Amino acid sequence: MEYIAGIAILIGINLIAVLGLSILTGFTGLFSFGHAGFMAIGAYIAAIFTARLHLPFVLAIAAGAAAAGFISWLLGLITLNLKGDYFCIATMGFGEAVRVILNNIPYVGGARGWESLPKLTNAWWVIGLDIVCVIVTWNLINSRHGRNLVAVREEELAAQMSGINVFRQKMIALVISAVFAGIAGALMANYMQYIRPTMFNMVKSTDLTIMVIFGGLGSISGSILGTAILVSLPEVFRNFAQWRLVIYGLAVIVIMVSRPQGLVGGMELTPSGIRKVMSARKAKAALAAETKALEKRGEI
Amino acid sequence: MSAILELKGLTKCFGGLTAVGNVSFQVKEGGISGLIGPNGAGKTTIFNLITGVYKVTSGDILFQGRSISGREPYQIADAGITRTFQNIRLFKNLSAFDNVLTACHTSAKYSILESVCRLPRYWREEKALREKATSLLEIMGLSDRADVVSSNLPYGLQRRLEITRALALDPKLLLLDEPAAGMNPDETKDLMRLIGEVRDRFNLSVLVIEHHMDLIMGVCEHIHVLNFGQSLADGTPEEVSNDPKVVEAYLGGEGKKSC
Numbered sequence: 304m305e306y307i308a309g310i311a312i313l314i315g316i317n318l319i320a321v322l323g324l325s326i327l328t329g330f331t332g333l334f335s336f337g338h339a340g341f342m343a344i345g346a347y348i349a350a351i352f353t354a355r356l357h358l359p360f361v362l363a364i365a366a367g368a369a370a371a372g373f374i375s376w377l378l379g380l381i382t383l384n385l386k387g388d389y390f391c392i393a394t395m396g397f398g399e400a401v402r403v404i405l406n407n408i409p410y411v412g413g414a415r416g417w418e419s420l421p422k423l424t425n426a427w428w429v430i431g432l433d434i435v436c437v438i439v440t441w442n443l444i445n446s447r448h449g450r451n452l453v454a455v456r457e458e459e460l461a462a463q464m465s466g467i468n469v470f471r472q473k474m475i476a477l478v479i480s481a482v483f484a485g486i487a488g489a490l491m492a493n494y495m496q497y498i499r500p501t502m503f504n505m506v507k508s509t510d511l512t513i514m515v516i517f518g519g520l521g522s523i524s525g526s527i528l529g530t531a532i533l534v535s536l537p538e539v540f541r542n543f544a545q546w547r548l549v550i551y552g553l554a555v556i557v558i559m560v561s562r563p564q565g566l567v568g569g570m571e572l573t574p575s576g577i578r579k580v581m582s583a584r585k586a587k588a589a590l591a592a593e594t595k596a597l598e599k600r601g602e603i
Numbered sequence: 604m605s606a607i608l609e610l611k612g613l614t615k616c617f618g619g620l621t622a623v624g625n626v627s628f629q630v631k632e633g634g635i636s637g638l639i640g641p642n643g644a645g646k647t648t649i650f651n652l653i654t655g656v657y658k659v660t661s662g663d664i665l666f667q668g669r670s671i672s673g674r675e676p677y678q679i680a681d682a683g684i685t686r687t688f689q690n691i692r693l694f695k696n697l698s699a700f701d702n703v704l705t706a707c708h709t710s711a712k713y714s715i716l717e718s719v720c721r722l723p724r725y726w727r728e729e730k731a732l733r734e735k736a737t738s739l740l741e742i743m744g745l746s747d748r749a750d751v752v753s754s755n756l757p758y759g760l761q762r763r764l765e766i767t768r769a770l771a772l773d774p775k776l777l778l779l780d781e782p783a784a785g786m787n788p789d790e791t792k793d794l795m796r797l798i799g800e801v802r803d804r805f806n807l808s809v810l811v812i813e814h815h816m817d818l819i820m821g822v823c824e825h826i827h828v829l830n831f832g833q834s835l836a837d838g839t840p841e842e843v844s845n846d847p848k849v850v851e852a853y854l855g856g857e858g859k860k861s862c
Binding site: 438439442443446447448449450451453454457458460461462463464465466467468469475521569579582583585586587590594 | 654656675676677680681685686688692693694695696697698701704705706707708709711713715718719720721725729732748749750751752755756757768769771772
């Protein structure tokens with residue numbers, strides 16, 4: 304039972320980081336391979352607050368989130384003018400840089416890691432913050448600000464011509480995603496009670512991105528589903544030892560080949576979301592039928 | 604009538620190539636003006652300069668008497684100039700309604716915090732935005748296609764949707780980049796009517812780039828002709844179409860060929 308609760312908490316923690324990345328990658332169309340770096344910043348700042356300064360956990364989480372957000376703002380200032388792939392590479396470099404810097408700070412344990420942090424993260428913290436983050440993401444996406452993010456993803460030039468400050472929108476997405484990653488990092492540090500720089504390497508960053516893509520770009524419910532499946536999959540197949548990672552990889556490949564848009568890409572698994580997809584299909588079918596009828600009458 | 608847009612000695616160089624050289628003309632307030640010229644004459648470049656996509660090399664662009672050169676594209680759109688594109692650029696995966704709704708964003712002022720916390724202003728303004736998008740689609744005859752994902756729309760309707768999206772920003776000047784490209788004569792006729800209607804209904808000025816001479820001669824009150832980035836002629840449709848220089852640019856010179 305405790306084992307399952309443990310997996311659930313891991314899902315909950317990862318979910319926060321994935322939701323943030325979903326805003327950046329799924330809705331704004333910017334790929335990042337450095338979000339583990341923001342998690343690391345959140346984790347280490349929170350650990351300093353709880354283990355060294357003995358401050359309340361809530362302050363530690365807030366500080367971790369704020370620090371990650373601030374660093375992402377600085378990173379955004381210099382990298383967000385880069386086009387697609389270059390931004391992606393810049394984030395990759397950032398993530399690795401954070402890890403290498405942490406390796407060389409003895410105050411936080413350096414490369415050996417930092418042990419015996421207080422265990423402050425419990426199910427309530429995780430559930431509470433998950434709910435808050437889902438609501439924040441949902442409300443943001445379903446507003447004019449969220450629509451502007453999607454416009455940037457869909458067609459940057461047209462977005463500019465529609466009066467959207469593309470740079471600002473990208474910055475908003477980046478900072479929010481980093482804040483979420485920072486919160487996840489803070490929870491992680493005080494749940495594992497042990498952190499070291501290699502926990503936040505590029506593999507971790509890619510894992511987060513894979514969860515977003517696996518669940519489906521541009522879908523909050525997809526990100527939730529993707530996280531739940533991909534975090535629990537290696538645990539479910541733990542008996543198969545090394546094979547579990549093969550199964551993990553296989554699952555990702557199968558989904559990407561059979562459903563390139565991800566499990567539920569571009570739609571939401573809510574009553575209104577499903578209605579929307581249905582009405583779009585119906586409208587498309589009606590259009591096709593009309594065109595066909597016109598063709599028959601020889602008008603086209 | 605005063606000029607809503609005035610280009611003064613506008614020049615744009617890409618490296619050693621002068622794409623637009625010393626072009627000056629005016630778009631009259633409330634008028635429909637045409638910008639024509641053979642391929643590569645610099646028409647779209649001028650649109651890109653007006654909308655801030657390219658930075659002006661020299662010269663100035665005045666919109667309602669104020670210089671807008673050097674401003675960011677989104678600021679120019681906010682100021683009241685919107686455009687459509689030669690190769691349609693819709694938000695492809697969004698429905699027709701969402702395309703227009705997205706572009707309505709400048710009519711609402713609620714902040715990120717207000718949207719995240721769903722404060723009263725969010726609900727009030729969001730309702731107004733939806734009403735605005737609905738009525739725009741209705742005016743433009745797209746209501747029954749509101750739910751269609753925009754990339755699934757037929758070509759003519761995609762063009763129409765793009766104009767609708769541009770109107771969602773309440774522009775004072777609408778730039779249309781080859782709106783009739785790829786349309787058959789019937790569709791072109793519809794489009795001509797539409798451009799006139801839009802101008803009257805939304806009380807704006809229009810500048811059109813077009814190759815279809817029927818359309819240009821039919822709707823434009825004033826035409827500016829470009830060739831190789833230089834101004835060639837300027838005047839009413841009759842004046843322009845009788846100008847020997849324009850005829851030469853389009854059909855080639857007389858009696859100079861060696862064969």
